Amino acid sequence: MAKFPVLPREFYLDPPDIVAQRLLGKVLVRRYEGKRLTGRIVEVEAYFGLEDPAAHTFAGKTERNQVLFGPPGFAYVYFIYGMHFCLNISCEPEGQAGGVLLRALEPLVELRTMARLRGLASTANPRLLTSGPGRLCQALDIERETHNGIDVTSRRSGLHVEDDGFAPLAIVASPRIGIRKAAERPLRFAIAGNRFVSK
DNA sequence: GGAGCGATGTCCT
DNA sequence: GGACATCGCTCCG
Secondary structure: OOOOOEOOHHHHOOOHHHHHHHHOOOEEEEEEOOEEEEEEEEEEEEEOOOOOOOOOOOOOOOOOOHHHHOOOOEEEEEEEOOOEEEEEEEOOOOOOOOEEEEEEEEEEEOHHHHHHHHOOOOOOOOHHHHEOHHHHHHHOOOOHHHHOOOEOOOHHHOEEEEOOOOOOOOEEEEOOOOOOOOOOOOOEEEEOOOOOOOO
């Protein structure tokens, strides 16, 4: 069970488009019932603060989005469409809003556990496990009540990101998915050619 | 394999 | 009351 360095707070201090691309290839680790559920980050989206009409923070600080205005390296988990959770990591200095949405992982170990959490009978199609922001949260048992506001730079959180030395060969940029405002900006980033990138 | 659509809770105007 | 950073199902080819 390999352990690698945890990404430190400084990693998340920069603007979201920079941090987003830098997160590609890193490994999300979730401690769950004594296991390590891990997946490589293969697709992300950047959301800016007050100047980004598509961002939750566009209209200013509220109860829901306050984590994004806080210090970098914290989880922002929100509930969407009445049934799904999505995971972001805050970036930029405290007081400045910004975040990176995790859209897809390449599952690495404990695929059986992920399938069970997803309500799937088997791991026959691993793309159904963690390809999509709602799916990856369900596969890693990430939800708002337990994870919103936790520090992802600490192993003690049970949710953190490690660097195992993998570096993507190429990154592709495209418009963000499922938004109406500022829909043309190429702020979605993925590892080129990776089969776990969502549609 | 792709377009269309319903499910369903929370947030903010 | 409308919108929503989604998903999985149906129906059609």
